Amino acid sequence: MAKYKSALHSEMVPGTLDMLVLQTLLLSAAHGQTIAQAIERGSEEVLQVEHGSLYPALHRLENRGWVASFWGTSENNRRAKYYRLTPEGRRQLVAQTSRWEELVRAIGRILNPAGEKS
């Protein structure tokens, strides 16, 4: 049925996009384009984001109630839809981040057993 899979879904570790978006919104509200650029630049261009795929993700987060949206005006005076973190989103971010870190540590231990002993 759903034959379309966004580039993000295929190139990134599944489930991490949500976390990245939430993290981006942690400090201030932003619109889609800002979020996309922030992720791209923040990862030092490692994570190549097809910006369009961000929008379904934002919609999903909004449906779950983790972010809320409002219409505002962008830096260059264009009407744009801004997203901000909800308290629930904040909780999710903390949970997901700690789970992610756990995962990374676990994988690291397997890939580098020597490191564990030291």
Next chain:
Amino acid sequence: MNRWLRFFRRQAVEAEKREELDSYLDITAKEYMEGGMEAGAARAAAQKKLGNSTLILEEVYRMNSIDLIEGIVRDARQGLRMIRKQPGFSAAALFSLALGIGANTALFCVVNSVLIRPLPYPEAEELVGVTNTLVLQGQRFANVELSPGMYAALKADSRSFERFGVWTAGTSTVTGIGNPEQIVSISATEGVLPSLGVPAQIGRWFSGSDDTAGSPETVILSHGYWQRRFGGDRGILGRIIVVDFIPREVIGVMPSEFRFLDRSPDVLLTQRLSSRRADDFNYSGIARLKPGVTLALANQDTARVLQNWGEAEGVSKMLKELNVQPNLHPLKNDVVGEVGKTLTVLTFALGLVLLLVCANVTNLFLARAHARRQEFSIRVALGAGWGKIARELLVESLTLGLLGGVLGLLAAFAGIRLLVWLRPANLPRLMEISVDTSAFFVTLACSLILSLAIGLVAVLKCGRTGGIQKARGATQDAGQLRTQNGLVAVQIALAMVLLVASGLVVRTFVALRQVRPGFSHPERIQMVRISIPEGLVREPEGVIRIQADLQERFAAIAGVSAAGFASGLPLEWEYAIGMPIAVEGVADEDRMPPNRSVKRISPGLLAAQGTRLIAGRDFIWEDVSVKELWPLFQRIWLARIGVDLQMPWARGFEGECRGHGWKWWEL
């Protein structure tokens, strides 16, 4: 956001997302242009960075969509399109459906209002009609009303009645305010209104002293009469109005929704029972049972009261001879009467009509589905599952069925309005009949079941994988034809049943038309109801004089060829009375003579209503001599006994009337 809310808002959300993507393109393009790009190229680059807008929007749309519903809505649209595209098919199918469903819904409304819904009184299930069964000359009468003696006994002694009273219906004359007016009245003892439990809108019910002889007379107005005659004047309480030439104080007004069983009286009068006669069975009893008392228990208790009463008053012999047994029954029976049977028959008939409609529409639908088998097989070849095609067929039949249901509901509305407007005399509780929510649900259920049945047949015959496979290149096969032939056979069979039934009804009607009712040229007969109240003229001679005078004046009116009086019109059984009549030479001295239905008529009536005498002569006013009549007649203005013309035994009689010329009546 709720999943369903999102589903219904999915169009709006898509528009918003589209705008959001636009704003992304604008912002990004502007940045590129600031970096030195040319406008068109910047826009293209921004679009490239964003990706395929349509795919993004589709992904968002899918997130908000519910696949099944989306499909059903699409199929329903397709169904509506087919209805529009094939007006011939649609008209036939929808007309059948509307007719079948409409008739059944209308009938349901009637059955629901008349038979199922409780009477419009609080705790109506506690209300009972109080009557007796008795046996007279081997004939059993199930609902004989109470006599004053019985009323007094039950009122004093019954342990099962919370409240109890008796009433009679009649007409009364109001004088003293404008033109004299004849109105419908109910005379009730003090216990009747409290039994029904509908409080007066203003004022009060009758009290115990109101129906006792010697106290001032009182009257309670209906809401309608109060509005009509007194303009809803709230100061009406305490006013004196003259009803039947007796001044009565208005003590209350009933609310507008108050009905007395299935009657709408203008006024309620007090029923004063001066006599304590044991065998004057003319008073209908109403009682409210005490909480927890069953009908059987109340019957037992009433039997006990009657027995005690018989012993105390010395009428045990009569009770025994007539085999009087109490026959308490739910008050609803009094209101609904025999109409239940008629409605049951109608329900079956209309059920058959619904089946016929079902077969008819199924056949139409099947023919259409059949013609589309090529289309189905192509779609199957393109990858559509049989489930999709089955769903489409079902949804199409549902669309058709629901549309038919809506039309049916409209038809039912119109039908009920027509019915109420026609006011069939033998349908009780007519004013309570309405199309309500339960009728709506019945219609809905009707259409759903119908359309599911229709759709299923179509799916089984045309929508299955096997069926579709067979359709490749084939034109028609025997299996398909068999179903359709079967349906046609069912239709014809049902139509035959209905035809035979309606044929029988028509035959009955024709036979009824051939009955000679004992009067002729009804279109030339005018009728006026009058009553000369006892309050005005007391002596029988006076009444007779007035009536002879009236008749003369009536007859003198230009264009009137004959005039006469009768206690009741032909075919009006309510006004006939029963009277034991002995025929000389036949009568057995020891036994009570047989009870016959009797009407009282004046000279001239026979000529007026066009009744032909077989032998003898009509009455003349000289016959109306008070002294010559037997005692029962003395109070009455009338000449002689007429015999109810419908009774086949009315070959002739004399007996008490001996010496006044006896006659045979044409039957």
